[in-house]
Amino acid sequence: MKVSLKLDRQRLAGQAPLLxxxxxxxxxALMTDRFLSPLNLTNxxxxxxxxxxxxxxxxxxxxxxxxxxxxxxTAALSGCIAAMVMVKAGLLAGVGAGVAAGAAVGLANGxxxxxxxxxxxxxxxxxxxxxxxxxxLLTGGAPxxxxxxxxxxxxxxxxxxxGVHYLVWVPAILLAALSWLLHATPYGRRVFATGGGxxxxxxxxxxxxxxxxxxxVWCGALAGLAGVMLAARLQSGQPTAGEFxxxxxxxxxxxxxxxxxxxxxxxxxxxxxxxxxxxxGNSLNLLNVDSYWQRVAVGAVIIAAAAADRIRSRH
Amino acid sequence: MMAExxxxxxxxxxxxxxxxxxxxxxxxATTALDDVSFNVTAGEIHALVGENGAGKSTLMRILDGVHRxxxxxxxxxxxxxxLASPRDAIAAGIVMIxxxxxxxxxxxxxxxxxxxxxPTRRLLxxxxxxxxARLRAEAGRALSDIGFAPDPDRRVDSLGFAERQLVAIAKAxxxxxxxxxxxxxxxxxxxxxxxxxxGVLQGLKSQGTAIIYVSHRLDEVVALADRCxxxxxGRVAATARxxxxxxxxxxxxxxxxxxxxxxxxxxxxxDVVLEDGATLADTMRVHGGEVLGxxxxxxxxxxxxxxxxxxxxxxxxxxxxxxxxxRLATPACxxxxxxxxxxxxxxxxxxxxxxxxxxILLPSLERLRRGGRLDRAAGARLVAGLMDLLxxxxxxxxxxxxxxxxxxxxxxxxxxxxxxxxxxxxLDEPTxxxxxxxxxxxxALVRDFARRGGGVIVGSSDLxxxxxxxxxxxxxxxxTPVARIERSxxxxxxxxxxxxx
Numbered sequence: 001m002k003v004s005l006k007l008d009r010q011r012l013a014g015q016a017p018l019l020x021x022x023x024x025x026x027x028x029a030l031m032t033d034r035f036l037s038p039l040n041l042t043n044x045x046x047x048x049x050x051x052x053x054x055x056x057x058x059x060x061x062x063x064x065x066x067x068x069x070x071x072x073x074t075a076a077l078s079g080c081i082a083a084m085v086m087v088k089a090g091l092l093a094g095v096g097a098g099v100a101a102g103a104a105v106g107l108a109n110g111x112x113x114x115x116x117x118x119x120x121x122x123x124x125x126x127x128x129x130x131x132x133x134x135x136x137l138l139t140g141g142a143p144x145x146x147x148x149x150x151x152x153x154x155x156x157x158x159x160x161x162x163g164v165h166y167l168v169w170v171p172a173i174l175l176a177a178l179s180w181l182l183h184a185t186p187y188g189r190r191v192f193a194t195g196g197g198x199x200x201x202x203x204x205x206x207x208x209x210x211x212x213x214x215x216x217v218w219c220g221a222l223a224g225l226a227g228v229m230l231a232a233r234l235q236s237g238q239p240t241a242g243e244f245x246x247x248x249x250x251x252x253x254x255x256x257x258x259x260x261x262x263x264x265x266x267x268x269x270x271x272x273x274x275x276x277x278x279x280x281g282n283s284l285n286l287l288n289v290d291s292y293w294q295r296v297a298v299g300a301v302i303i304a305a306a307a308a309d310r311i312r313s314r315h
Numbered sequence: 316m317m318a319e320x321x322x323x324x325x326x327x328x329x330x331x332x333x334x335x336x337x338x339x340x341x342x343x344a345t346t347a348l349d350d351v352s353f354n355v356t357a358g359e360i361h362a363l364v365g366e367n368g369a370g371k372s373t374l375m376r377i378l379d380g381v382h383r384x385x386x387x388x389x390x391x392x393x394x395x396x397x398l399a400s401p402r403d404a405i406a407a408g409i410v411m412i413x414x415x416x417x418x419x420x421x422x423x424x425x426x427x428x429x430x431x432x433x434p435t436r437r438l439l440x441x442x443x444x445x446x447x448a449r450l451r452a453e454a455g456r457a458l459s460d461i462g463f464a465p466d467p468d469r470r471v472d473s474l475g476f477a478e479r480q481l482v483a484i485a486k487a488x489x490x491x492x493x494x495x496x497x498x499x500x501x502x503x504x505x506x507x508x509x510x511x512x513x514g515v516l517q518g519l520k521s522q523g524t525a526i527i528y529v530s531h532r533l534d535e536v537v538a539l540a541d542r543c544x545x546x547x548x549g550r551v552a553a554t555a556r557x558x559x560x561x562x563x564x565x566x567x568x569x570x571x572x573x574x575x576x577x578x579x580x581x582x583x584x585x586d587v588v589l590e591d592g593a594t595l596a597d598t599m600r601v602h603g604g605e606v607l608g609x610x611x612x613x614x615x616x617x618x619x620x621x622x623x624x625x626x627x628x629x630x631x632x633x634x635x636x637x638x639x640x641x642r643l644a645t646p647a648c649x650x651x652x653x654x655x656x657x658x659x660x661x662x663x664x665x666x667x668x669x670x671x672x673x674x675i676l677l678p679s680l681e682r683l684r685r686g687g688r689l690d691r692a693a694g695a696r697l698v699a700g701l702m703d704l705l706x707x708x709x710x711x712x713x714x715x716x717x718x719x720x721x722x723x724x725x726x727x728x729x730x731x732x733x734x735x736x737x738x739x740x741x742l743d744e745p746t747x748x749x750x751x752x753x754x755x756x757x758x759a760l761v762r763d764f765a766r767r768g769g770g771v772i773v774g775s776s777d778l779x780x781x782x783x784x785x786x787x788x789x790x791x792x793x794x795t796p797v798a799r800i801e802r803s804x805x806x807x808x809x810x811x812x813x814x815x816x
Binding site: 180184185186189190192193196197199200201202203204205206207259263264 | 625645646647649650651656658662663664665666667668669673676677678680681683684687688689691731
């Protein structure tokens, strides 16, 4: 009797992110009738899809015990590079160049952090500023590809397949593929082991430096892909895009129950964390909350999520 | 033989410095302590022994103010009191010296001694400046009280463990500690340092300090303690005065049965399975079916030899495995060559936040790959078989490694390498801090691994363990093998002479 009650409580705690999301939706729906309108719901889905791609990469890094602040800048870099290449060399080359640029930033992060053992916070903070600088150098601060972007690319950013935006299909497919990678393959078990106890994993024969570096490559490549999606949605590469995305992504991962000290986390709960962050922003908008106050609220949620992580890990 | 015989009239005996009467403590469904009474008087060394999970830690934490008992009382000088936090305990003169010392590595010896209670100079009546001269003088006095004189300006992280421990004791005394609780104080000490520590403890005892001494090393308890209390399954199994108990009595009381001394049977030796490329001569080589010991004083380099053989040196090491020369740059190379290592610290052997299953399978993931993915069913079978074979309790593969007892954690680390089917096992202090019963089981598993043709190298500072477990032992001095002693010659005395202890 007592045992089953305890199990139930554990199971309930495991579903806390989902319950939070449902509660948030319920409250917003009761306070404003525009929340449930098809237009608004579509908007939430599309906004969430780009953040979800970034947050999934962030989940890899955080499970392996790391941290990446450079994803917002990387998304902007990839969006601009994709647009530049696309105008000259076509759609696929553009998308490939965008994702590759993101992966390259991730590889740089990964090598510096894993091989040189530099603190991830400092490394990626530096990379965030450095990459943003490169974006402005490349573009001169002006949007890229206002004209000349392939029609298919513009369509990708706005049209639907089976009634659902193409942009939403991307994270849906990635969620399935990456969950398989993380939970069903030897590589995935090594990522968890490295984050849970780097030295113990090393002494078990895991090449921890490669594993850590690889998670930053995943994170960079996915941030790059998100940047390409953002460019499709904005119909241009915007050098200022993606600001504060890193904070939203990290908050989403932590809200989804991943441990900031590594070794724990699931992609599906990260997606729920993304929805919480996006719906929160959406509902504050609908309720006409002053935009300055919105920043205060989002910042508070991020700190609260991190504090909840510490309290969880104490038990 | 093991019963408390109080022939002295109660009125003559002073109240115990600290006592726990009929205390009970539960954590969830587990009863950690059940009707336990324990006391220590001024000028007495009272040893507390028991297997892992017997309730020693819980009792210590109650006396140290970390836990509050569910039932029963704690009294200081016979006066019942409530210790709500370690702060209360320190105020009452009870100080615990845990295995992991609570010192600040980057501060000097003097600063550590004064931490939280700095001597200050005042400016306009406000205490602003730290009075360095007084800080140093007070530190010197506190240290010389226990006959230990390091430079008070030395940083604590430049001291060895034994010296840091003495600093911790000096710090406790500076706080007017009347009851000193020591948790496994000799686990990381070598013989000479243990003798020095015992000298210090005898000195404190004669000055009237009450000492609670918790240890797994029963020979030390017999040599040192005025009284000894044995806990088993959260109850007091026995209490006896000095001279009324032997190490065997203690084992019997701790486990409820006698443990037979284990004599390794003579086994046919196979071919050489591992040979160190760095040492000349034929000292550092192990055959299939052989358990080779490494004996040496602390810092003699047994651990460095093991690390080298596992690819953990600064530079890649060269070894011969089954006759093939291999260059080991990282542990991954060593594992690929069929070498497994059980480190001295269990947190390095296990990913504590992961399940027992994930830990056991970690070195074998590549072998369980089937078409890109992990063959979960095969993995589950492997884990279930090993948990049965090694008697890992509880039999729950999805339990987090951190939740297991020390002995069972050590078995999981062994299971990890058995799953990988390694040919050579390197063990560093394999039974440090593990209770008697689990120790015997681990010895049996190691012998069994050798009987199946595996080669084993064991580094241990416990010479009795080496004599019991090994076919031959290499004695080390300053990282160099000085002698190889075969089974027929093996004895503790012979080993102690060889390592120069």
